[in-house]
Amino acid sequence: MSTYVYGITRASGTKFPAELTGVGQRPVRAVEESGLAAIVSDAPEELTPKRRELLAHQTVLGHAGAAQTVLPMRFGSVSDDDGAVSEVLAERADHFRERLDALENTVEYNVKATHDEEAVLHRVMADNPALRAASEANRAAGGGTYDERLRFGEQVAGAVKEREAEDAHLLREALEPLANDVSPGPESTGWLANDSFLVDRDAAQRFVAALDEFQKAQPHLELRVSGPLPPYSFVG
Structure with a gap:
């Protein structure tokens, strides 16, 4: 199943309440690699930019961003699977860390x-x-x-x-x-x-x-x- 990506943050303290759901009302989780965490959920089979889905995307980012700095992804960012997300985190870890430092508390x-x-x-x-x-x-x-x-x-x-x-x-x-x-x-x-x-x-x-x-x-x-x-x- 494809993986929907909301944003990227540091791996420490990436926890989500059980009631927090993302697009398609799918549970939110973290894919961790190289000290980073991608905030993800399973992607719905049909993803449309309806108001409910846009609000779900914003809600997940709002929850994550209240606790730590997050690099937000645009609505509709989908990867093949969790493994592909991990590969990107590993390959671009230095860039993501630099951006997290630059955007701290902004x-x-x-x-x-x-x-x-x-x-x-x-x-x-x-x-x-x-x-x-x-x-x-x-x-x-x-x-x-x-x-x-x-x-x-x-x-x-x-x-x-x-x-x-x-x-x-x-x-x-x-x-x-x-x-x-x-x-x-x-x-x-x-x-x-x-x-x-x-x-x-x-x-x-x-x-x-x-x-x-x-x-x-x-x-x-x-x-x-x-x-x-x-x-x-x-x-x-």
């Missing part, structure tokens, strides 16, 4: 940002005298010609695009000093910024407070914050 916060469309248009117009002048000229001319309206729209779109880059920089500039590391997420047309921050547990409250202050100072931005999470983006 959590991840993922921060995504987008613009409030109406608010950013007000901000762009307020900050750009040339755009205000063009808008007023078009209004005085009864709206302006088609070409004038098209050109004005392109100018506004360009100014918003520049503002996206500026705001992404400002966000990272505000949060990076409070983090040990930053991992940019995949680019998406839905977000102007998508960054994950590796934060010491002891600094988590200061990080969240800095986020709140940034949001108050930049009301034209909408932030979506996920965390504290296991440090998925920094396992390597």
